[in-house]
Amino acid sequence: MSKLLTKMMPKEWGFATQAIHGDGIKVEGGIGSLVPPIYQTSTFVFESVEQGANRFSGLEEGYVYTRLGNPTVQLLEQKIALLEGADSALAFGSGMAAISAVLMGIVRTGDHILCSRSLYGCTFGLLKLMEERYQVEVSLIEMTDEEEVRKAIRPNTTLIYLETPANPTMELIDLAMVSKVAKETGIYTAVDNTFLSPYLQRPIEYGCDIVIHSATKYIGGHGDVVAGVIAGSHDMMKQIQMTTQKDLGGILAPMDAFLLLRGLKTLALRMEQHNGSAQLVAEFLESHPFVSRVYYPGLPSFPQHELAKKQMKGFGGIIAFELTGGYEAAVHMLNRLNLCRLAVSLGDVDTLIQHPASMTHSIVPQEERWKMGISDGLVRLSVGIEEVEDIIEDLRQAMER
Numbered sequence: 001m002s003k004l005l006t007k008m009m010p011k012e013w014g015f016a017t018q019a020i021h022g023d024g025i026k027v028e029g030g031i032g033s034l035v036p037p038i039y040q041t042s043t044f045v046f047e048s049v050e051q052g053a054n055r056f057s058g059l060e061e062g063y064v065y066t067r068l069g070n071p072t073v074q075l076l077e078q079k080i081a082l083l084e085g086a087d088s089a090l091a092f093g094s095g096m097a098a099i100s101a102v103l104m105g106i107v108r109t110g111d112h113i114l115c116s117r118s119l120y121g122c123t124f125g126l127l128k129l130m131e132e133r134y135q136v137e138v139s140l141i142e143m144t145d146e147e148e149v150r151k152a153i154r155p156n157t158t159l160i161y162l163e164t165p166a167n168p169t170m171e172l173i174d175l176a177m178v179s180k181v182a183k184e185t186g187i188y189t190a191v192d193n194t195f196l197s198p199y200l201q202r203p204i205e206y207g208c209d210i211v212i213h214s215a216t217k218y219i220g221g222h223g224d225v226v227a228g229v230i231a232g233s234h235d236m237m238k239q240i241q242m243t244t245q246k247d248l249g250g251i252l253a254p255m256d257a258f259l260l261l262r263g264l265k266t267l268a269l270r271m272e273q274h275n276g277s278a279q280l281v282a283e284f285l286e287s288h289p290f291v292s293r294v295y296y297p298g299l300p301s302f303p304q305h306e307l308a309k310k311q312m313k314g315f316g317g318i319i320a321f322e323l324t325g326g327y328e329a330a331v332h333m334l335n336r337l338n339l340c341r342l343a344v345s346l347g348d349v350d351t352l353i354q355h356p357a358s359m360t361h362s363i364v365p366q367e368e369r370w371k372m373g374i375s376d377g378l379v380r381l382s383v384g385i386e387e388v389e390d391i392i393e394d395l396r397q398a399m400e401r
């Protein structure tokens with residue numbers, strides 16, 4: 001951290017307080033603005049050749065060039081590390097830039113990555129690319145049973161990569177179980193925590209090594225920025241920063257870091273509202289005769305409801321469901337919504353709804369999609385923070401019309 005920024009933050013602060021004040025950072029020599037400035041600069045001027053050389057060699061702390069570090073982006077990284085309970089964090093220009101920096105920063109040709117079977121479509125696409133072009137072995141398994149996880153580990157497995165809850169099936173994976181198996185065998189664990197945010201789940205507390213977010217989602221929360229973050233040990237973050245972040249270059253712009261810092265201030269409040277509303281929407285859907293199946297961890301009928309209670313602080317804002325009329329009924333309903341917006345992405349204050357088979361997961365071949373549990377009629381709903389009665393009424397009229 002540069003001398004420009006100083007830390008002063010009581011460790012005992014609760015999550016919502018940390019999310020507002022927790023960067024604990026005061027900009028030295030500033031004019032006392034409540035909100036940190038946006039350092040909208042590509043580069044930083046050196047006072048002398050010697051200073052420039054010392055900054056490059058690491059003898060002197062300080063900024064050099066925004067791809068190598070920027071004060072506004074660092075404020076965000078420090079706050080993410082704090083909220084995830086990690087030593088350190090890095091910010092990227094998208095969730096996929098974060099995921100590719102992790103996968104390509106850790107895995108080498110000939111290594112094996114063990115993945116959970118339900119993954120975000122583009123993560124699946126990147127893994128296929130690594131398999132085809134860089135001779136990385138990839139296998140996708142259910143990851144619910146400890147013995148199955150142990151059996152799937154190969155001598156060349158270097159990384160276990162998972163999403164919990166999975167996109168879009170909401171399938172859960174026991175973080176303590178997987179990280180225990182991984183630690184025993186000396187394998188890293190990376191968890192995509194996008195669906196819950198650090199407010200509802202903190203994988204590092206369960207022994208996982210790296211946490212990843214599409215910050216485009218709950219961390220930003222307002223649908224106005226595309227970004228990604230990762231958090232983990234100081235050594236791991238340094239390794240990724242000096243290789244795949246610096247050299248692939250998928251960094252976050254200072255203005256976008258500012259928007260995410262603003263989004264984080266209301267994260268706790270928004271997540272409480274998402275949780276409460278999604279529970280009511282899921283109960284409504286489950287009781288509706290046109291709905292054949294609802295996947296929401298907060299429902300007692302959800303097969304992993306007990307695991308959800310154990311490792312998540314709340315059940316989140318995402319629901320997947322199937323209509324009795326299958327694909328045709330889903331299309332009919334989606335085309336008749338008024339309030340819920342037909343759009344990919346999730347975690348926004350607006351309610352968003354989409355059809356994974358033709359949208360986010362269309363890149364995944366149909367057979368693989370079915371193995372992931374994504375039927376052609378499955379609909380994914382990201383419940384926003386509007387009046388919950390209005391959301392329910394919109395879904396009702398679209399299904400019944």
Ligand SMILES: Cc1ncc(COP(=O)(O)O)c(C=O)c1O
Nearest residue numbers: 094095096120167194214216227
């Ligand atoms: C679970 C999950 N991970 C990663 C991503 C990729 O994030 P981004 O769109 O910010 O690149 C998404 C995007 O929808 C996602 O849902």
